[in-house]
Amino acid sequence: MDVATLCLAVLAHGPASGYEIKKELEDGAYSHFFRASFGSIYPALARLAQEGFVTGREQEQAKRPDKKVYRLTPAGKRELSRRLQAPIGPDYIRSEFLLVLFHAELLPARHRRALIEERIRQLQACIAEMTGGGEAACNRYEGSGPAFVHGYGLAIYKAELDYLDSQRRFFDLPGANAA
Amino acid sequence: MDVATLCLAVLAHGPASGYEIKKELEDGAYSHFFRASFGSIYPALARLAQEGFVTGREQEQAKRPDKKVYRLTPAGKRELSRRLQAPIGPDYIRSEFLLVLFHAELLPARHRRALIEERIRQLQACIAEMTGGGEAACNRYEGSGPAFVHGYGLAIYKAELDYLDSQRRFFDLPGANAA
DNA sequence: CATATCATGTAAGTGGTTACATGATTGT
DNA sequence: ACAATCATGTAACCACTTACATGATATG
Secondary structure (H helix, E strand, O other): OOHHHHHHHHHOOOOEOHHHHHHHHHHOHHHHOOOOOHHHHHHHHHHHHHOOOEEEEEEOOOOOOOEEEEEEOHHHHHHHHHHHOOOOOOOEEEOHHHHHHHOHHHOOHHHHHHHHHHHHHHHHHHHHHHHOOOOOHHHHOOOHHHHHHHHHHHHHHHHHHHHHHHOHHHHHOOOOOOO | OOHHHHHHHHHOOOOEOHHHHHHHHHHOHHHHOOOOOHHHHHHHHHHHHHOOOEEEEEEEEOOEEEEEEEEEOHHHHHHHHHHHOOOOOOOEEEOHHHHHHHOHHHOOHHHHHHHHHHHHHHHHHHHHHHHOOOOOHHHHOOOHHHHHHHHHHHHHHHHHHHHHHHOHHHHHOOOOOOO
16 A cells, blocks of 8 residues: 555545645654655655546645645545555554664663653653544544544553553663673 | 664574574564565675674585575674664554554445454464464563563554454444445 | 475565755744 | 745655575475
8 A cells, every 4th residue: 555545545534735644644643554755745646636536726825835735536535445445464563662672681771761761751642642632633533433543543552651661670670781 | 774783683692594584574573573575684684794794604504505694793793782772763653454444434344344353363363472382483582672572562462452352343333335 | 296495696676765946934 | 033834846865675586305
């Protein structure tokens, strides 16, 4: 599943410009399980428009640069549905955090401690943002799918935090013979 | 952190050939948080040897192709330590599973159910393999680092399974108007 | 008899990212 | 004044994957 499919997916929730799609992928619900940069989003949208899966309408704005608002065509919606039903690949995970801690014995104890404390802070912030009602990004989405995925992510983050909390003793293991 | 660093990391646990490193990344403990293919491992090892971070010794084998066993040099160990202490990037996650389920409403109910049941099966298998004592791959590693990471992964997988179990009602939501 | 495992390596292709180019507007 | 936000797009680059080339041995 490439960036084009991702764009179709985001657009299924309503029309948006390339810039808005990027923001969604950066701060919104999608950020927890996908990623893409401008350099891949803009060409993907242009291609999708050419293929007839989206239409892009130039929209002037007062005191802002013009933006090109894309929306799904009926063909685009069918295409998205088709792509979502294709066999899925396995989750791709690449965690430098876990790679480094796998070799905790090669690190100075304080460095190990700093890594874990930073991780705890990040997880707490993330959980707070996802739990706290209000203007949180994910609130924009309605329906069982987004709610299910939201709960899924939250369950994982909570489990990570709980685990780190239960492993506080790991912080204070004898220091390493560092470089 | 690139494949070269990953190779240094694997070699820190003992000498290995390119083929063995790949196996480790595919079935071993590393498989849960990193990935690499032959096409990137072999050139990385050649480069590391050229830089003096590893030495490769050709080893003949009876009834098997020769293999080139690499081992970390003292400089290589220092280099690994140095690289592990560099600032780490955020976890990179790309889950087609979550992307598809985020759009559950666009899918036929049976497809949604099949995805989740498959996921449950995978998680159960994974947890069983990690929990069950015996010849499991991760048992090769000793020390607090590997144990910590093992526990971390297990905590996540268990949380995912628990969540899916708690959401069984999600399976039977009204079907979608599929393509 | 076919397929899987063991074993190394290269070349072509790909799906992205980073950096660049451009520029008004708003907040600090 | 300086940085951030809004906004689009291109070009150069990069790390990695897939497929190819080669071939013996073991397994079902």
